[in-house]
Amino acid sequence: MQQETKTVELTGAEIFVRCLQEEGADLIFGYPGGSVLHIYDALYRQDKVKHILVRHEQGAVHAAEGFAKSTGKPGVVLVTSGPGATNAVTGIADAYMDSVPMVIFTGQVPTSLIGNDAFQEVDTVGITRPCVKHNFLVKDVKDLATTIKKAFYVATTGRPGPVVVDIPKDITAARFEFSYPKTIKMRSYNPTVKGHPGQIRKAVDLILSAKQPMLYTGGGVILGNAAKSLTELTRLLNYPITNTLMGLGGYPASDRQFLGMLGMHGTYEANMAMHHADVLIAIGARFDDRVTGNIEKFCPHARIVHVDVDPASISKNVKVDVPIVGQVDPVLKAMIKEIKAGEARPDQEALAKWWKQIDEWRAMDCLKYDKTSELIKPQHVLETLWRLTKGDAFVCSDVGQHQMWTAQFYGFDKPNRWINSGGLGTMGFGLPAAIGTQIAHPDETVVCVTGEASIQMCIQELSTALQYHLPIKVVALNNRYMGMVRQWQEFFYQGRYAMSYMDALPDFVQLAEAYGHVGMRIEQPGDVEGAIQEALKMKDRLVFMDFVTDQSENVYPMVPAGAGQNEMILL
Amino acid sequence: MRHIISILMENESGALSRVAGLFSARGYNIESLTVAPTEDPTLSRLTLVTRGSDEVIEQITKQLNKLVDVVKLLDLTEHRHIEREMMMVKLKVQDGEQRAEVVRMTEIFRGHIIDVSATAYVVELTGDSPKLDAFIDAVRGFEVVEVVRSGVMGIARGDVALRL
Numbered sequence: 001m002q003q004e005t006k007t008v009e010l011t012g013a014e015i016f017v018r019c020l021q022e023e024g025a026d027l028i029f030g031y032p033g034g035s036v037l038h039i040y041d042a043l044y045r046q047d048k049v050k051h052i053l054v055r056h057e058q059g060a061v062h063a064a065e066g067f068a069k070s071t072g073k074p075g076v077v078l079v080t081s082g083p084g085a086t087n088a089v090t091g092i093a094d095a096y097m098d099s100v101p102m103v104i105f106t107g108q109v110p111t112s113l114i115g116n117d118a119f120q121e122v123d124t125v126g127i128t129r130p131c132v133k134h135n136f137l138v139k140d141v142k143d144l145a146t147t148i149k150k151a152f153y154v155a156t157t158g159r160p161g162p163v164v165v166d167i168p169k170d171i172t173a174a175r176f177e178f179s180y181p182k183t184i185k186m187r188s189y190n191p192t193v194k195g196h197p198g199q200i201r202k203a204v205d206l207i208l209s210a211k212q213p214m215l216y217t218g219g220g221v222i223l224g225n226a227a228k229s230l231t232e233l234t235r236l237l238n239y240p241i242t243n244t245l246m247g248l249g250g251y252p253a254s255d256r257q258f259l260g261m262l263g264m265h266g267t268y269e270a271n272m273a274m275h276h277a278d279v280l281i282a283i284g285a286r287f288d289d290r291v292t293g294n295i296e297k298f299c300p301h302a303r304i305v306h307v308d309v310d311p312a313s314i315s316k317n318v319k320v321d322v323p324i325v326g327q328v329d330p331v332l333k334a335m336i337k338e339i340k341a342g343e344a345r346p347d348q349e350a351l352a353k354w355w356k357q358i359d360e361w362r363a364m365d366c367l368k369y370d371k372t373s374e375l376i377k378p379q380h381v382l383e384t385l386w387r388l389t390k391g392d393a394f395v396c397s398d399v400g401q402h403q404m405w406t407a408q409f410y411g412f413d414k415p416n417r418w419i420n421s422g423g424l425g426t427m428g429f430g431l432p433a434a435i436g437t438q439i440a441h442p443d444e445t446v447v448c449v450t451g452e453a454s455i456q457m458c459i460q461e462l463s464t465a466l467q468y469h470l471p472i473k474v475v476a477l478n479n480r481y482m483g484m485v486r487q488w489q490e491f492f493y494q495g496r497y498a499m500s501y502m503d504a505l506p507d508f509v510q511l512a513e514a515y516g517h518v519g520m521r522i523e524q525p526g527d528v529e530g531a532i533q534e535a536l537k538m539k540d541r542l543v544f545m546d547f548v549t550d551q552s553e554n555v556y557p558m559v560p561a562g563a564g565q566n567e568m569i570l571l
Numbered sequence: 572m573r574h575i576i577s578i579l580m581e582n583e584s585g586a587l588s589r590v591a592g593l594f595s596a597r598g599y600n601i602e603s604l605t606v607a608p609t610e611d612p613t614l615s616r617l618t619l620v621t622r623g624s625d626e627v628i629e630q631i632t633k634q635l636n637k638l639v640d641v642v643k644l645l646d647l648t649e650h651r652h653i654e655r656e657m658m659m660v661k662l663k664v665q666d667g668e669q670r671a672e673v674v675r676m677t678e679i680f681r682g683h684i685i686d687v688s689a690t691a692y693v694v695e696l697t698g699d700s701p702k703l704d705a706f707i708d709a710v711r712g713f714e715v716v717e718v719v720r721s722g723v724m725g726i727a728r729g730d731v732a733l734r735l
Contacts, residue, residue, distance in 0.1 A: 311637075
């Protein structure tokens, strides 16, 4: 650490609050308890750091994820020891899988009691170790400020991720001179920023030699703030592009070059183009099994360029030909420069043929659905939502069929507007994530797309939304089934719907009203548009729209587990 | 293929469990593991032996490097290197003939007898793992009471070194 700021003696709790202020972390999500009472008292006695009180610690972490994913800034969470920490674990694991920059502070029993099975004691560092980027136990108040600095540094640099800082109660009472390091250096942690120039040159040569190229980009583009550079490169090349679930919004969905999402529920054209590509340009994507399908059959003809900030993501699942370790944005900028400086250009003739082939695949219209149905089709709800919000809302999704339909039917033209749980697939993510997103963007339209199963996993957060006057628009696609489970049971278990039926559902209209919000129940396709319009007009109220949808609707296309990308089930 | 990976890491509580946890979480196997602080007390040196295809070993080294507590690592099997393991064996000895035989074996294997009692000898032996295995085989005729092995440690030959 270098140049320390002025020194004053403070308690650990006060040091904690000052550190947050110095970090510019002026918004935290949390829930108090015994081990963090000194910290809550210190928070009470200041007004720079605002604390959002959730109703369950899992909600605090998801809310902080929503905040982080929609702003690019680290999310900050404060919970107590024991159950506070264990309740937060699902959210922490979620943030780890989706590489969300987060710092989670957990209270801990006093150092003298650690290991004694004290009240509300749990080995937080041990429990969270496999699902954090790093974690710390603070054993001395003199290390507190430096540890917090390190936590933010590790969480936000390289491949971002959650960092847990476990703080025993006595540390928050002990006194020490406060000084916050301006910068930090860790000998064991030096993430790569710039890509290797030689590799970039090799990549550009390969990219320009392609006859059937394909850009495949993921969440790294969003996290690395590289949507602008990606768009520039893609347009410069006139190559087709697909985004992963996490990468949606990294390239404008309304653009002609965009083939939609790829993978298990990706579009026919995106998956077919992947399968037939001769050069694959993977950027900030990690070849997840939901993307590749059967790895043996994945992109059989392609030579692969892979740009990623995390060296361990390269050649993990799929062997690549030109690896580039570095932050996505500087690498893309270097590629653009290299292309512009050189004389080689894409093979226009080959490209014209390739686009013709892609347009044929596109003509399959793989996302078609029955528009004459007397039942509400979930796709219709999402298309209408997209149209009425001009494709410009922040959309926070839960997990399941509704998530896939949103990814397919709500085209994002901007990054950071699509907020979902991709890696871990956490039901219950949507509502608290919408809370964090709405708090970060008070004047924007924030929608939570959910199902009647997912919403019940964190429904208590409706209370948080009331407390902070958050006018979230909840779009619940209610098909009285755990839809994705039902779909798999229909396809792969001969229709034995084991435990996927949501019996004894609450009346969501009354439930929303009981929480102080507006509830609507929509049962006719003809009422969908009017209901959404009405809800969007209520700028200062949370509106819970309970859409009673077609129970038998499935998500198409579908690449069954173990199949190749070109082996899709189509409607 | 068998690989010996040497790791310099922060000498902090929890660092070892990060390494061990990584192996169990990702389904890699550890054949042996040995760790102790270095001459620089802020650093520990950990040596582990693992097996895997080239791809798996590449992932293991990348994932290890990703751990924030890992400062530097070296796959010794990529370089000319020396490996050693230490073993202590307690053998039951009944009579003078047996005692003489144990002494002979120990001499052949260039070990030392480091404890003598009325009924047992403790033999100390250092070498690569196959040599220690061979000794165990050679004394099968005796009653082997206990075997303690340190796990493999290693160092690169010549100028190659794992240091900051």
